[in-house]
Amino acid sequence: GAGVSQSPSNKVTEKGKDVELRCDPISGHTALYWYRQRLGQGLEFLIYFQGNSAPDKSGLPSDRFSAERTGESVSTLTIQRTQQEDSAVYLCASSLGQGLNSPLHFGNGTRLTVT
Amino acid sequence: AQSVAQPEDQVNVAEGNPLTVKCTYSVSGNPYLFWYVQYPNRGLQFLLKYITGDNLVKGSYGFEAEFNKSQTSFHLKKPSALVSDSALYFCAVRDGGSQGNLIFGKGTKLSVKP
Numbered sequence A: 001g002a003g004v005s006q007s008p009s010n011k012v013t014e015k016g017k018d019v020e021l022r023c024d025p026i027s028g029h030t031a032l033y034w035y036r037q038r039l040g041q042g043l044e045f046l047i048y049f050q051g052n053s054a055p056d057k058s059g060l061p062s063d064r065f066s067a068e069r070t071g072e073s074v075s076t077l078t079i080q081r082t083q084q085e086d087s088a089v090y091l092c093a094s095s096l097g098q099g100l101n102s103p104l105h106f107g108n109g110t111r112l113t114v115t
Numbered sequence B: 001a002q003s004v005a006q007p008e009d010q011v012n013v014a015e016g017n018p019l020t021v022k023c024t025y026s027v028s029g030n031p032y033l034f035w036y037v038q039y040p041n042r043g044l045q046f047l048l049k050y051i052t053g054d055n056l057v058k059g060s061y062g063f064e065a066e067f068n069k070s071q072t073s074f075h076l077k078k079p080s081a082l083v084s085d086s087a088l089y090f091c092a093v094r095d096g097g098s099q100g101n102l103i104f105g106k107g108t109k110l111s112v113k114p
Helices: none
Strands: A005-007 A010-013 A019-024 A031-037 A043-050 A065-069 A075-079 A088-095 A110-114 B003-005 B010-014 B019-021 B024-026 B031-038 B044-050 B056-058 B064-068 B073-078 B087-095 B108-113
Touching: A005 A088, A010 A019, A019 A088, A019 A110, A031 A075, A043 A065, A043 A075, A075 A088, B003 B087, B010 B019, B019 B108, B024 B073, B024 B087, B031 B064, B031 B073, B044 B056, B044 B064, B073 B087
Parallel strands: A010 A110, B010 B108
Antiparallel strands: A005 A019, A019 A075, A031 A043, A031 A088, A065 A075, A088 A110, B003 B024, B019 B073, B031 B044, B031 B087, B056 B064, B064 B073, B087 B108
16 A cells, blocks of 8 residues: 555553554655554654664653664554553654655554553 | 644634634744644644745645744644534644654644534
């Protein structure tokens, strides 16, 4: 497909379990972003990958959160020992990244519910 | 540090009337400014951007935004609102002087009534 793909679209997990969320960016996009959107709230920046540079992890809320990206392709966001406050929609976006004026292309998100 | 503020949680407009959704920003370098829209149960879509040049930029679906450097604002406007414009609108800013990430405002819900 031509767009950013995220999987799963929905995830229900029990408190304390680990979850992995996947993002397939648009081919050729060097920049990849993860955001979190809690119900009725705005987008909260989590982490940003740009090419082979060290990622900007300044938005990760705790050490339970981590993300990896293989080259300029797939990224996974891992949440360990999930808590109820982790319930949110996790959005991934990619952009060409060569210029700071490149707009982001968003996936449809993964809705995470922690019970 | 860069930041963006959307002072209104919700804007209500009658169909056919002009609409404005407000956004102010703070960056240390030159601002790169964006508007995105999120329709119900759908992902965010890019509307328009300001990088340099004319202060009035035009985007998708008849929307436009005016960059005002002295007021550090980038308000979204449309001359005649449609019911189908009802959605959540996000303003975003990136500091053009760095490789920083894109920071979003908390969003403004636009409701257009017939």
